[in-house]
Amino acid sequence: MFVVMARTAGEAEILGVKSAILGEGLTPYDHAGVERVVIAVIGEIGARKADLIGRLGGLPGVETVTPISRPLKLTSREFHPENTAIRVLDTVIGDGSLTIMAGPCSVESRDQLFETADAVAAAGATILRGGAFKPRTSPYASQGLGVEALRYLAEARDRTGLPIITEVMEASQVDIVAEYADILQVGARNMQNYSLLRDVGRVARPVMLKRGFGATIEELLMAAEYIVSSGNPNVILCERGIRTFETYTRNTMDLAAVPLLHHLTHLPVIVDPSHATGKRWLVKPLAIGGVAVGADGVMVEVHPTPDQALSDAEQQLTLEQFRDLMETLGPVHDHVRGLHGDPQDRAAALGSVGVGGLSKH
Numbered sequence: 225m226f227v228v229m230a231r232t233a234g235e236a237e238i239l240g241v242k243s244a245i246l247g248e249g250l251t252p253y254d255h256a257g258v259e260r261v262v263i264a265v266i267g268e269i270g271a272r273k274a275d276l277i278g279r280l281g282g283l284p285g286v287e288t289v290t291p292i293s294r295p296l297k298l299t300s301r302e303f304h305p306e307n308t309a310i311r312v313l314d315t316v317i318g319d320g321s322l323t324i325m326a327g328p329c330s331v332e333s334r335d336q337l338f339e340t341a342d343a344v345a346a347a348g349a350t351i352l353r354g355g356a357f358k359p360r361t362s363p364y365a366s367q368g369l370g371v372e373a374l375r376y377l378a379e380a381r382d383r384t385g386l387p388i389i390t391e392v393m394e395a396s397q398v399d400i401v402a403e404y405a406d407i408l409q410v411g412a413r414n415m416q417n418y419s420l421l422r423d424v425g426r427v428a429r430p431v432m433l434k435r436g437f438g439a440t441i442e443e444l445l446m447a448a449e450y451i452v453s454s455g456n457p458n459v460i461l462c463e464r465g466i467r468t469f470e471t472y473t474r475n476t477m478d479l480a481a482v483p484l485l486h487h488l489t490h491l492p493v494i495v496d497p498s499h500a501t502g503k504r505w506l507v508k509p510l511a512i513g514g515v516a517v518g519a520d521g522v523m524v525e526v527h528p529t530p531d532q533a534l535s536d537a538e539q540q541l542t543l544e545q546f547r548d549l550m551e552t553l554g555p556v557h558d559h560v561r562g563l564h565g566d567p568q569d570r571a572a573a574l575g576s577v578g579v580g581g582l583s584k585h
């Protein structure tokens with residue numbers, strides 16, 4: 225449930241509510257919005273619900289207590305109406321600007337990374353990506369350069385000024401990846417690895433969480449909820465395609481997920497047309513589509529010689545194709561900004577999704 229404080233509520237009243245929640249053996253998380261403070265009550269409420277609503281509702285400074293049937297709490301727009309904007313070095317994700325994460329699927333060598341990094345930076349990318357620890361379907365395929373790749377990525381950051389994002393595959397890698405990278409990526413295959421989610425929830429680095437290819441939007445948000453409730457509010461969501469019966473594409477990019485997520489959550493949303501389509505020539509139209517439906521950014525794989533890439537050869541763009549993409553995306557973004565209406569309009573969010581759209585927990 226959420227305790228909505230009156231606009232006039234002071235510090236003492238907010239503290240009073242938080243200590244009453246703690247006294248019930250529950251955990252309060254407060255968010256100071258533009259208009260008022262909302263306190264989320266997290267924990268097993270069970271049969272106490274009605275009594276608790278009465279007790280908390282009677283405390284000084286409380287305007288209303290809202291029981292919520294939806295399972296998402298800290299990631300929901302009800303709790304946190306304003307968009308979350310995440311600053312990383314000189315760039316901000318989720319502030320209305322267009323984030324472009326670009327770089328090779330895998331860091332294969334220092335030269336390959338530097339050549340790509342220089343080119344994507346010159347073309348206007350805002351974040352450099354590159355896989356160091358690679359989740360490969362086959363155990364015999366290249367598994368990435370590991371820590372050596374992390375060092376090259378850090379050098380590429382110094383060279384270009386771009387923050388770097390790379391995947392962390394398991395709990396034992398969290399500290400080392402956090403030491404080198406500016407943003408940690410949790411891949412599609414690990415979206416429901418709850419112990420990993422808790423671990424990345426404890427580091428002081430933003431996390432980009434990719435949607436599992438068999439995961440619903442609600443499951444994605446509940447996975448994000450693990451990270452935020454572990455102490456890390458800086459989560460970026462990524463739609464990277466889900467598995468359907470279609471076989472022409474590697475996955476099916478769920479474009480509806482973007483506006484739906486913007487209604488349901490305050491977290492930024494990135495699209496990844498590279499993994500969604502698996503085909504180089506489809507990356508540009510789907511990147512345009514993602515920006516058109518309001519994504520906060522795009523992740524694209526780029527390689528100097530994609531045909532010789534050690535992973536995802538068929539979907540990586542050449543440096544020239546990336547430059548062309550960048551020239552296209554800027555005007556699309558400028559055009560669609562402002563066309564989407566205000567995602568903070570809670571009435572619209574709740575009206576269009578409806579409680580029935582999400583299961584009750």
Ligand code: PEP
Pocket residue numbers: 329355359391410411412413434464499
């Ligand atoms: C990646 O971005 O490097 C990756 C492996 O993507 P996904 O987890 O979406 O398959």
Ligand code: MN
Pocket residue numbers: 329330499525535536
């Ligand atoms: Mn890849």
